[in-house]
Amino acid sequence: MTEERLQLLPEDFLRNIAVKEGISFDDTIDKQELIEIILDAIEEDRAEKYSSNNPAMRIKERKFDITLNEQFDFDEDKYPLPEKYNETKIVLLLRDPAWAYAYWDIKESDIEAVKVGAVNGSLLLRVFELEKPEILKSNIIDFFDIPLKINDSSWYINLPNRGVYYKLELLLKRGETEKVLCFSNCILSPSWEVGEMNNIKEMKGTGNDLLLVAGVYDLSESETGTKIPQRIISMIDSEYLE
Amino acid sequence: MSIEKGYLGFVLHSHLPYVHHPEKQHCLEEYWFFDALAETYLPLLDLFNKLYAEKIPYKLTISLSPTLTTMLLDDLLQTRFAAYLENKIALGEKELERNRKNPDLLKLSELYKKHYEKCRDSFENTYKRNLIKGFKALEKAGCIEIITTAATHAFLPLYQEFPRVIEAQIHTAVMSYGRVFGKAPRGMWIPELGYFPGLGKYMKQHGIDYSFVAAHGQLFANKKSKYGVYGPVETSSGILAFSRDIPASRAVFSTEDGYPGDQVYRDAEQDIGFDQGFDYIGPYIYDDKIRINTGYKYYRIDTGEKGHVYNPEKAAAKAIAHAENYIYLRSKQVKKLKTLMDRPPIIICPYDSEIFGKWWYEGLIWFEHVIRKAAQSDDFEMSTPSQYIDEFSVNEKVEPIFSSWGNKGYASVWLEGSNDWIYRHIHKASERMKELVARFPNESGLKKRVLDQAAREVLLSQASDWPFIMKTCLSADYAKMRVKRHLYNFNKIYDNLCRNTVNTEWLTRIEKENKIFPDLDYRIFGDRDFS
Numbered sequence: 001m002t003e004e005r006l007q008l009l010p011e012d013f014l015r016n017i018a019v020k021e022g023i024s025f026d027d028t029i030d031k032q033e034l035i036e037i038i039l040d041a042i043e044e045d046r047a048e049k050y051s052s053n054n055p056a057m058r059i060k061e062r063k064f065d066i067t068l069n070e071q072f073d074f075d076e077d078k079y080p081l082p083e084k085y086n087e088t089k090i091v092l093l094l095r096d097p098a099w100a101y102a103y104w105d106i107k108e109s110d111i112e113a114v115k116v117g118a119v120n121g122s123l124l125l126r127v128f129e130l131e132k133p134e135i136l137k138s139n140i141i142d143f144f145d146i147p148l149k150i151n152d153s154s155w156y157i158n159l160p161n162r163g164v165y166y167k168l169e170l171l172l173k174r175g176e177t178e179k180v181l182c183f184s185n186c187i188l189s190p191s192w193e194v195g196e197m198n199n200i201k202e203m204k205g206t207g208n209d210l211l212l213v214a215g216v217y218d219l220s221e222s223e224t225g226t227k228i229p230q231r232i233i234s235m236i237d238s239e240y241l242e
Numbered sequence: 243m244s245i246e247k248g249y250l251g252f253v254l255h256s257h258l259p260y261v262h263h264p265e266k267q268h269c270l271e272e273y274w275f276f277d278a279l280a281e282t283y284l285p286l287l288d289l290f291n292k293l294y295a296e297k298i299p300y301k302l303t304i305s306l307s308p309t310l311t312t313m314l315l316d317d318l319l320q321t322r323f324a325a326y327l328e329n330k331i332a333l334g335e336k337e338l339e340r341n342r343k344n345p346d347l348l349k350l351s352e353l354y355k356k357h358y359e360k361c362r363d364s365f366e367n368t369y370k371r372n373l374i375k376g377f378k379a380l381e382k383a384g385c386i387e388i389i390t391t392a393a394t395h396a397f398l399p400l401y402q403e404f405p406r407v408i409e410a411q412i413h414t415a416v417m418s419y420g421r422v423f424g425k426a427p428r429g430m431w432i433p434e435l436g437y438f439p440g441l442g443k444y445m446k447q448h449g450i451d452y453s454f455v456a457a458h459g460q461l462f463a464n465k466k467s468k469y470g471v472y473g474p475v476e477t478s479s480g481i482l483a484f485s486r487d488i489p490a491s492r493a494v495f496s497t498e499d500g501y502p503g504d505q506v507y508r509d510a511e512q513d514i515g516f517d518q519g520f521d522y523i524g525p526y527i528y529d530d531k532i533r534i535n536t537g538y539k540y541y542r543i544d545t546g547e548k549g550h551v552y553n554p555e556k557a558a559a560k561a562i563a564h565a566e567n568y569i570y571l572r573s574k575q576v577k578k579l580k581t582l583m584d585r586p587p588i589i590i591c592p593y594d595s596e597i598f599g600k601w602w603y604e605g606l607i608w609f610e611h612v613i614r615k616a617a618q619s620d621d622f623e624m625s626t627p628s629q630y631i632d633e634f635s636v637n638e639k640v641e642p643i644f645s646s647w648g649n650k651g652y653a654s655v656w657l658e659g660s661n662d663w664i665y666r667h668i669h670k671a672s673e674r675m676k677e678l679v680a681r682f683p684n685e686s687g688l689k690k691r692v693l694d695q696a697a698r699e700v701l702l703s704q705a706s707d708w709p710f711i712m713k714t715c716l717s718a719d720y721a722k723m724r725v726k727r728h729l730y731n732f733n734k735i736y737d738n739l740c741r742n743t744v745n746t747e748w749l750t751r752i753e754k755e756n757k758i759f760p761d762l763d764y765r766i767f768g769d770r771d772f773s
Contacts, residue, residue, distance in 0.1 A: 004533075008531070057648055057649050057655060057710075057714065059495065059594050059596065059597055059601050060594065060710060060714075061714045061715060062510075062596070062600070062601045063258065063274055063278070063594075063596055063600075064274055064707075064711055064715050065715065066270070066273045066274065066277060066534050066535055076722075078723075078726075078727075079723070079726035079727045079729070079730035080726075080730070081667050081726060081729055081730065081733070082667075082733070085670055091403060091665075091666070091669060093400055093653075093657060093665065094399070094644060094652075094653065095652060095653045095654055095657045095658075096650060096651070096652035096653060096654050097652065099654075101657055101662055103662070103665065103666045105666070153666075154662065154666075185403045188439070188644075190462065190643040190644045190645070190652075191462045191463075191464070191643060
């Protein structure tokens with residue numbers, strides 16, 4: 001969004017943009033000040049988004065980068081989606097070796113059950129770490145609980161270990177009594193080490209030259225590469241190809 | 243294949259999400275497609291044809307997504323692209339006049355105007371508006387192998403728990419490929435290289451022989467393979483997985499330490515669409531008021547100051563030097579690998595096609611000279627995964643792990659705070675689609691049309707592009723709108739079917755808007771084996 005484009009928009013529209021984009025501003029400021037705040041926020045957002053991408057994703061980003069003037073013409077209510085599907089269900093998605101994402105829906109009747117009785121119930125997410133993909137006593141390595149609010153419907157879960165399975169229980173807890181509302185699917189947290197290896201840095205000279213030629217030491221694929229003024233990629237070759 | 247040499251396996255992945263808006267006179271997002279055609283696909287086809295005419299031997303793999311092939315064959319988009327080119331040429335005329343007193347700028351105006359005229363000539367006369375014919379001819383000539391990717395480019399690991407989605411994505415892609423190219427694909431590009439253990443079985447049952455994974459997807463597997471990323475591994479399902487080579491990719495991908503960041507190259511950001519006043523540039527931007535890239539760019543990458551006019555000759559010379567450097571490094575890599583392997587290595591170099599031309603303007607010159615120099619190399623030759631596995635059919639059994647080529651290597655681009663809300667709705671729509679198949683297993687006529695459109699809407703909602711744009715791009719509204727609109731359409735059909743009503747006028751309208759996969763059969767979302 002350019003300043004020129006913002007100048008063309010009515011002040012009320014600009015205030016709506018700022019609210020929609022979560023930009024804080026004082027209600028008493030004038031249009032020009034508001035424009036400057038929006039531009040600062042956009043620039044900050046742009047820099048943050050750029051720095052969180054690796055090269056492959058930056059190229060993909062360019063596919064869709066045809067204008068600096070975002071369109072703010074989408075009416076969020078034009079295509080409404082159901083807020084809930086009135087079923088009790090939980091789904092667990094693996095995001096990376098350290099994090100998973102769970103979303104759930106709870107039937108109205110189950111939610112009412114939380115509120116009934118002298119002691120209010122509460123919701124819990126129980127995270128099982130498993131040797132095999134089934135919750136059997138013999139498979140459980142460990143578990144921990146995450147207390148939830150009744151209105152929660154999703155959670156990012158930190159996975160403590162790699163190479164093990166994770167599965168969730170969504171629980172209704174009242175006093176000492178627990179009732180399982182539903183189980184999630186099971187996920188396997190992948191390794192983030194080279195198979196049969198413990199230390200990538202120790203590979204050189206240990207018969208794993210192939211991996212070094214493949215740039216294994218640089219697998220993070222993030223922007224930490226050395227600046228090379230001549231733009232000639234020599235970092236791998238100079239060290240490992242001789 | 244010569245066993246004395248190594249192999250260089252270029253894979254150009256070509257994809258755009260389906261953007262088709264007959265309901266509007268013109269649409270900003272259609273410029274994604276038009277810019278890609280003018281800056282990458284037409285020049286790339288022309289380059290390949292030139293090399294073929296000169297009898298330069300080359301062999302590479304191109305994945306063409308079903309959404310892209312559908313758009314390439316669409317009459318409305320072809321007509322609109324022809325108008326887009328006329329507009330660019332008209333702008334060129336004005337630029338010649340505006341820059342007549344500045345020889346450096348004038349030379350560039352002429353260059354760009356000629357480029358668009360060449361595009362028009364190729365589009366209208368060489369390919370008769372049908373670029374697919376151009377790709378087919380190159381495949382027939384033995385220069386390229388065309389492969390496919392998932393139907394709407396869904397990030398498949400996030401649908402692991404919904405096997406019918408994965409089956410539908412792959413089945414529809416293979417059907418679409420068959421309709422367009424008249425044969426079955428041997429290879430499949432997995433969207434975003436998003437692999438998970440077990441994905442191969444879905445590809446295998448549709449006759450796919452090979453695919454690709456991120457390097458760490460293979461290297462972090464429980465078992466270490468003998469050839470590292472320089473040979474394919476056989477997954478548990480029997481398909482072969484080739485791994486992306488990091489050094490070869492990084493040289494081209496990175497603006498920080500790769501070739502495209504050289505300051506002699508053209509700056510893609512500085513474009514007259516953003517610099518000139520509305521009185522001048524109005525007719526050549528979107529709706530006279532939304533500034534967009536026009537393709538007329540006069541400055542090189544530099545310290546941010548204007549005035550460093552782009553010099554195409556110097557840039558071309560540097561692109562050739564970079565091509566020589568790339569070939570030199572690959573030669574060294576192959577020589578080293580030959581001492582470590584008992585069969586020829588294959589270096590897989592996958593790139594997004596739009597790197598060449600659109601993202602890196604001089605990338606086409608670079609690529610041309612890489613191909614020319616590869617043809618003269620004593621150390622390696624260009625090849626394809628198909629050729630390689632025909633020669634080396636026995637490979638180690640290794641199941642790659644969950645991985646992608648996204649930032650940090652897994653799913654965090656497509657699953658984070660800005661986009662995680664979409665999955666509960668898309669997953670639910672996918673389940674409901676399966677439920678509809680169970681309720682209406684053998685429909686025909688109008689009801690089948692309705693059900694087929696429901697399946698189309700679910701597939702279109704699953705494109706990996708929408709969560710990507712929500713996370714990455716400043717303008718996320720279009721992506722949000724697309725996901726919501728496809729799901730809304732699906733839910734409306736679902737509700738109507740529950741009430742046994744059909745609004746034929748509305749159905750016809752959304753069929754026209756989302757007219758992809760004409761032979762789609764809604765039963766692909768069902769439980770029975772549909773293969």
